[in-house]
Amino acid sequence: MDDKKRVLSGIQPTGIFTIGNYFGAIKNWVSMQDEYLCNYMIADMHSITVKQDPVVLKNNVLSSLALSLACGIDIKKSNIFIQSHISEHAELCWVLSSFSQFGELSRMTQFKDKSENNKENINAALFTYPILQTADILLYNANLVPVGADQKQHIELSRNIAIRFNGIYGDIFTIPEAFMNIGQAKIMSLSDPIKKMSKSDKNQNGFIGILEEKDSIIKKIKKSVTDSEGIVYFGEGKDGINNLIDIYSSIMDKTREDIQQEFEGKGYGNFKLKVGEVLADYLEPIRIKYNSLINDRSYLEECYKTGALYARKIATETLKKIYDKVGFIGR
Numbered sequence: 001m002d003d004k005k006r007v008l009s010g011i012q013p014t015g016i017f018t019i020g021n022y023f024g025a026i027k028n029w030v031s032m033q034d035e036y037l038c039n040y041m042i043a044d045m046h047s048i049t050v051k052q053d054p055v056v057l058k059n060n061v062l063s064s065l066a067l068s069l070a071c072g073i074d075i076k077k078s079n080i081f082i083q084s085h086i087s088e089h090a091e092l093c094w095v096l097s098s099f100s101q102f103g104e105l106s107r108m109t110q111f112k113d114k115s116e117n118n119k120e121n122i123n124a125a126l127f128t129y130p131i132l133q134t135a136d137i138l139l140y141n142a143n144l145v146p147v148g149a150d151q152k153q154h155i156e157l158s159r160n161i162a163i164r165f166n167g168i169y170g171d172i173f174t175i176p177e178a179f180m181n182i183g184q185a186k187i188m189s190l191s192d193p194i195k196k197m198s199k200s201d202k203n204q205n206g207f208i209g210i211l212e213e214k215d216s217i218i219k220k221i222k223k224s225v226t227d228s229e230g231i232v233y234f235g236e237g238k239d240g241i242n243n244l245i246d247i248y249s250s251i252m253d254k255t256r257e258d259i260q261q262e263f264e265g266k267g268y269g270n271f272k273l274k275v276g277e278v279l280a281d282y283l284e285p286i287r288i289k290y291n292s293l294i295n296d297r298s299y300l301e302e303c304y305k306t307g308a309l310y311a312r313k314i315a316t317e318t319l320k321k322i323y324d325k326v327g328f329i330g331r
């Protein structure tokens with residue numbers, strides 16, 4: 001086997017991607033491509049835990065693929081595929097379900113939040129969702145999983161399930177680790193900066209989509225909630241400003257201290273305008289690339305078909321090993 005470390009991550013194809021998805025996860029997906037063997041997936045099987053319109057979901061899967069490519073996923077370096085194309089995800093999920101405890105699943109904060117916000121449809125898959133996520137990761141022997149902070153608990157669970165399985169059957173699974181950047185792992189809502197930025201936020205001013213136009217981006221940043229101190233620095237009680245500093249820092253590759261110096265004596269108006277402008281300029285090439293890719297259906301099809309071929313090869317091999325270990329007779 002190649003001695004490069006392996007990476008797996010996924011994103012749900014539900015509606016738009018926000019700059020939270022981008023700075024928290026996809027930017028790392030892109031930067032990890034040169035150093036690691038990367039598998040990225042559009043997690044459509046995860047999406048159906050919340051009610052979906054099938055026509056919309058199909059479109060969202062394709063647009064998520066196009067957007068991932070537009071953000072810089074290069075199919076010459078990484079493998080990108082659609083989760084439901086690889087049936088081994090569901091099969092390994094079933095095996096791992098026997099090694100996952102009700103109690104530990106009940107402690108998942110995302111399950112608690114999602115069932116709180118989705119009272120009419122607290123389905124079984126919403127509960128077992130982290131086992132499917134574990135199967136996603138373990139199938140590809142991933143060492144590293146680039147995600148935002150909200151997924152940390154799920155990755156801890158994946159580690160525990162893998163360690164438990166290995167404790168019974170020997171050294172089978174690679175024990176995965178979450179990969180995050182300090183500062184960008186949790187991009188906060190612009191309208192309520194103690195909450196995570198989320199595409200499902202009812203307040204449109206709370207989030208910025210990767211494909212948003214310049215005017216809208218600048219307007220939202222200008223409107224973003226901050227404190228009244230008027231001095232740009234990273235500090236306690238300055239959640240709104242801290243968030244903007246982290247976004248600016250990620251784009252400009254500057255430290256928090258550099259940014260504090262740059263805006264010394266300049267006030268929030270000036271800072272917000274600059275953040276809005278650099279963010280809009282930064283996202284523009286992604287939007288242009290996306291617009292050309294989304295109309296090239298045959299190219300997208302070629303990408304996900306090639307992706308599935310590679311992914312299936314790895315997944316089949318892992319699952320075969322696991323089936324043998326647990327005592328299933330080979331096909």
Ligand code: TYM
Pocket residue numbers: 008009010011012013020021022023024025026043046132133136137145146147148149150151184185186187188196197198
């Ligand atoms: P999803 O689709 O909710 O989000 C995709 C990625 O974006 C990150 N993210 C954020 N990061 C920083 N700040 C934010 N405000 C923010 N919002 C979202 C998420 O942490 C995530 O990394 N269950 C996963 C998808 C998945 C997966 C996997 C991930 C399925 N299988 C296996 C890793 C490995 C999810 O719903 O992500």
